[in-house]
Structure formats: structure tokens, C-alpha cells
Amino acid sequence: MAVIVSIHSFRGGTGKSNLTANLASQIAVSGKRVAIIDTDIQSPGIHVLFGLNEEKMGRTLNEFLRSECSIEDVAFDIGEHIGDAPGRKSLAGKAFWLVPSSINSGEISRILRDGYDVGKLNEGMNRLIKGLKLDYLFIDTHPGLNEETLLSIAISDVLLVVMRPDQQDFQGTAVTVDIARGLDVPNLFLLVNKALTRYDPNQIREHVEGIFQAPVACVLPLTEDMADMGSADIFSLRYPDHPWSKSLREAAQAVLNAA
Template identity: 25%
Template sequence: MATTLISKHPTGPAKTATGFPHVISITSGKGGVGKTNVSANLAYLLASMGKRVVLLDADLGLANVDVILGLTPQKNIFHLFHENAKLDDILFPTPYGFHILPATSGVSDMLELDTGQKLELLESMDTLENRIDYLLVDTGAGINDNVLYFNLAVQERILVLTPEPTSLTDAYALIKVLKAQHGVERFRVVVNMAKSMAAAKEVYLKLHMACDQFLSGISLDLLGVLPHDPNVRASVIRQQPFTSVYPESPASMALAGVARRINAWKAPTQLDGNIKFFWKKLLFQD
């Protein structure tokens, strides 16, 4: 099991032993596809590989990373904006070897960040930038401003979808907006809750064909397929990661393969790999 400690290094570049941190969004065109569960379990698996991982709950007004994990943080990003909390006051260690930056639920003024709030985030993240290997960003669903902001700021985007037709059309809509309005062209795809490998490949190919036909230049790589697995629902009820509770289950084995592929990605060596730049990109989207 990886250490949960993220040590402080107040000076020096935002560089890990192998390069700058990976900053990755886990996103979706619609809710109900298991995006947050995938995010939390990826965080657990990467931490189990000895990586220093922070999971940011970027569904700022409808947060549920803490619910998925059965945690009760006392502070969240709301307190950063409204109660002068520091990032280390908010950063919450989980029993699973990684930390979360929790958001809040039912607070309407968190649904869209203004420029001042982005600046606060930028300044606070300076303390984190050289202390982690992975920042995973669990975005909200859909194409609202916050979802677009976070997907624009990261290095890699993992798009979670299911074989349902609405999931496919909404995933395409998110890709279309990011491509047409912001020039984003590279996406990784995880098909979740697949009843068969054939069904998963069919939905991926449909999305790939639509992008090829209507959105030239899109790179759409199939990162993994997670089968429908009753153990996933059982773990959600237990409020624990399914990869921790049922490590030999089909979904766990499949997601472990996804985590290994992510861990094999070459570490960023450019400035846009650092966390400060992640927040600067958010700030200057206005």
C-alpha cells in the first residue's frame, strides 16, 4: 500500500522524480455513467502502485466523491472561498492511500466559478504542485462552464460512457463543444457497465465514426472496457472502492488494467505539466 503522506516542499519546481505531475480529468456527457466511481477507484489503484494521488471533486455544487468513499470531511473548496481556509486545511486523507480535495453539495454559488475564485484556487494550489504524481479531476457531467473549464485545463481527458444511446449522444456533444469552441482534440474513452465486449466496442465505434464524419482531427483512444459487475453496486452501498473490497471481480480487474496503462504514460516534462499552470489555464479562460 502506498504512503498517504504528501510532504510539503515550499520551494523548487513542480517536478516529481520522473517529471511533472499528470493532470487528468475523468468526465462524461451525462450523469449516471459511473464517472465518480471510476475516478475514486482509479485514485485507489494508482495510490496502490506507490503514486502520490490527489482526487479533486470538481462537481463543485453537487459533490459526491466523499459520499462514494463514506467520508465526512469538515472542510471543502467552499471554505477556501468563504472562510479563508488554506489548501492543507481542505486536503483530506482517505484510508485508501490517496487524498481528496472535496467540494460541497447544494450550494448554488459554487456551480460557476468567477475569475476571483479561480485566482484563489491558483494561489492555493502553489503549495501542492510539487508534492504529487497525479491530480485526478472528477468533473461534473454535461457541458456547463465548470465542466468545460476543468476539461480545458488538464493534460488528458478520460471520457466515461455506457452503451446507452443517451450516453453516446451526450459524450459526442461534449467532444463537439470542446473541439469546436476550444480546439481540444484528444480524448481517452472508458466504456463502463458493458454487458459484453462486443457491445462496448460497438458503442466506441459509433462514437469514433461520428467524430470522424463530423469533427475532423479528433483522437479517440479506447483506454478500457469495464464489464457490468454486481460487485460495483455492492461496494457503492458499502461506500468503499470496489477495487479495494472486491479486487478479483471482473470490473476491478478491468480497471486495474486501465490504471496500469495510465501509469505507463510518459511523465510530462513541459511547463504545462505543473499544477500552477493548470490553474492559470482556468483563470484566463474568461
């Protein structure tokens, strides 16, 4: 049975899509069958980390939600189309797929206007798991709480809540953690991103765990190297010895251990 992993944050700009891409890539490289579904239909972006643009991505989740194709038709085979980026070369031949949301403005406005059946999204995820014989399905969610994100949280075996060491994030994360507990998520982790390097990550971990009474999967340092890459590649594959990548692998291990 596949493990469903949702990556969520209460607020935008936490680095959620970047983390999802890196975590899923690490698990795909370890030999597991992995897919990512981009349910951030209002503001999709994870496809960029895999070198996709509107022309390259083909069919999208939007078309599946309008019943114009099957979910398997939308799954883009990353292992077969790694592109030129040095980090992504490690993904060659891996069983790794991305279900992208459309980046076309007309498509986005159409789905916002007409809405869609959240039940169909659920059905699509289940079909994807079976059709691709997945070990792991990662869900990149829209920040904040709405029907889709609540559904993602409700069906998840593992939930990673991403937060920055920032007062606004602390309050928002408290709301998300409360709701995740209400939805009985079996494995809940916090992931602290963009931590200032002048602070001790162990102290940050201890502080956050004390506040939320939930384990911190990793504390990732704020780094200009990541910003410099500008989502052009999978950072942890390109720079495996970087402190950020080492911390990220702790979170990947937590996900693997939780299964």
C-alpha cells in the same frame, strides 16, 4: 510536473465519481502521490467512497472558494484515515488526498447563489499540486458543460470521457469530444461503463473507437456486485480479481502510460 486527469461525462449517472475514486486509488496504490478534487459542487458524492460524511470531512472546497482557508487545509488525508472498509485498507499510508465539496445544503445553495471565481479554482489546483508535491491530480467534474468543466478540460493533460452504451450518451459524448479537441487536450480517452455482458467488449471498443476516432481506455461490464456495494468501498481494491476491476486497471495503465 504533475499530470492533471479530468474524468468527465456529458450526462449524469455514468458512474463518473466511482470510476474517478477507483482509478485514483489504483494509481495511489502503485506508489504515486495522488489527489482528487471534487469540482462537482452542485452534487458532490465522491467523498462517500472514502467513508466521509458531513461531520468527518472537515473543511471543504466551498470554504476555499470563499477565501476562508487555504486549499491545503481542505485536502483530507485518505492514507491516514482509511476507515473500516476492507478495500480501502490497501490505501493505508499512501500519499493520497481528497479535496471534498460540501454536502451541507446551506453551503451548496450559498455557492449556487453567490457564484464563485473559476480563476480561484484554477489557482487552488496549481497550489495543491505544488503544496502536496503531486504526481497526479484527478478532477471529478460536474456532468455536462459549463465554465468549470471547460476549465478542467482545458488544463488537463489526460481527459477520460465516460459513457454508457446508450444513444443519449453517444450524442452527448460527441459534443464533449468536439470540445476537448477544440481545447487541444493532449490525451483523450473514452471509457465505456455499464456494458451489457452479453456483448463482446472488443466489439464495443471497436465500434466506439470507430465512431469517435479516439481510443477507448477500457470497457467496464455492468455488474450487480458493484451496485450491491453501494459506494461503501473502493470496488477494485476490495475485489481485485473481479472482471470489472481487471478492466479498470487497463484504464489506470492508460493514464500511467499517457504521462
